Amino acid sequence: MTPISLGIHGGAGRLGRRILALALEDTRFSLRGVIVRKGSAALGQDAGVLAGAKPMGLLATADARTLLHCDVVIDVSSPAAGAELAGLLAKGGAKALVTGTTGWTDVQDQALRQAAKDMAILLSGNFSLGVTALVHQVQEAAARLGPAWGVHIHDRHHSAKKDVPSGTALMLADAVMMGWDQSVTPKCLSLGRPLEEHPTRGEIIITADRVGEVVGTHNVMFYGAGETLCFTHTAQSRDIFAQGALHAAHWLYDKPPGLYGMEDVLS
Numbered sequence: 001m002t003p004i005s006l007g008i009h010g011g012a013g014r015l016g017r018r019i020l021a022l023a024l025e026d027t028r029f030s031l032r033g034v035i036v037r038k039g040s041a042a043l044g045q046d047a048g049v050l051a052g053a054k055p056m057g058l059l060a061t062a063d064a065r066t067l068l069h070c071d072v073v074i075d076v077s078s079p080a081a082g083a084e085l086a087g088l089l090a091k092g093g094a095k096a097l098v099t100g101t102t103g104w105t106d107v108q109d110q111a112l113r114q115a116a117k118d119m120a121i122l123l124s125g126n127f128s129l130g131v132t133a134l135v136h137q138v139q140e141a142a143a144r145l146g147p148a149w150g151v152h153i154h155d156r157h158h159s160a161k162k163d164v165p166s167g168t169a170l171m172l173a174d175a176v177m178m179g180w181d182q183s184v185t186p187k188c189l190s191l192g193r194p195l196e197e198h199p200t201r202g203e204i205i206i207t208a209d210r211v212g213e214v215v216g217t218h219n220v221m222f223y224g225a226g227e228t229l230c231f232t233h234t235a236q237s238r239d240i241f242a243q244g245a246l247h248a249a250h251w252l253y254d255k256p257p258g259l260y261g262m263e264d265v266l267s
């Protein structure tokens, strides 16, 4: 089978480099473009070297138009850059974009949804199998327990993470609301602030801290009258996200325009 041509946007980042490294070993894909930020120290570097492997003759560029002819593009950059990319790809007739970037504003989220009218876009704040299962479990628990319970979500990540709370914490809050079948505005405490009182009925509180090199841990705790139910997911390696991104790209490349999520890939 002809390999799927792949582009990576944000290829010099922590996750981008791992996606690059795994893509270079994956015979389902042929790497066609690697985009880094204008002014990045990685500009002009060989993609193989960026991935920690031997040179492969493809140089990192800041010109995202080079991605227009890829079968599928994976974006792990920033919300501003990701939203701009989605517009450029949709206008240019590209077929598929997987984005794992988190921290979208409403306007950026709208731009993605608009672009998904013209191309297939898969949006997920967490590509791991475990978190995809956790989201289902949390929704199920919320549906069974109902809004008589309160929920505390905690996210812990490395100190260079830019968005607070994490995209996964927000996905988990959405899962609780879906289970409760009602919309609640989660109370997001400022970074590092501990929970002082357990959430009361129908309340969702999100706390977050940033520590060293932690890849990512999420706890979801349901508080009822006299009982507590806890779920935990720990990512031990960034490669679980990189593998998930490639799995999603392989699934998405021939799909019709629309907005998809990891649950579509795994269902």
Ligand SMILES: NC(=O)c1ccc[n+]([C@@H]2O[C@H](COP(=O)([O-])OP(=O)(O)OC[C@H]3O[C@@H](n4cnc5c(N)ncnc54)[C@H](OP(=O)(O)O)[C@@H]3O)[C@@H](O)[C@H]2O)c1
Binding pocket: 009, 010, 011, 012, 013, 014, 015, 016, 035, 036, 037, 038, 040, 041, 076, 077, 078, 079, 081, 099, 100, 101, 102, 103, 124, 125, 126, 127, 128, 163, 167, 241
């Ligand atoms: N979905 C998931 O499973 C998952 C898992 C982990 C992380 N994430 C998310 O993925 C994103 C990246 O995470 P990370 O840990 O890799 O962060 P990171 O190390 O900061 O990487 C982001 C990269 O994007 C680059 N970038 C910024 N603007 C760009 C542009 N216009 N064109 C091309 N590249 C650009 C940055 O370049 P400079 O450094 O030069 O600014 C940096 O190299 C974050 O939003 C993070 O929350 C998602």
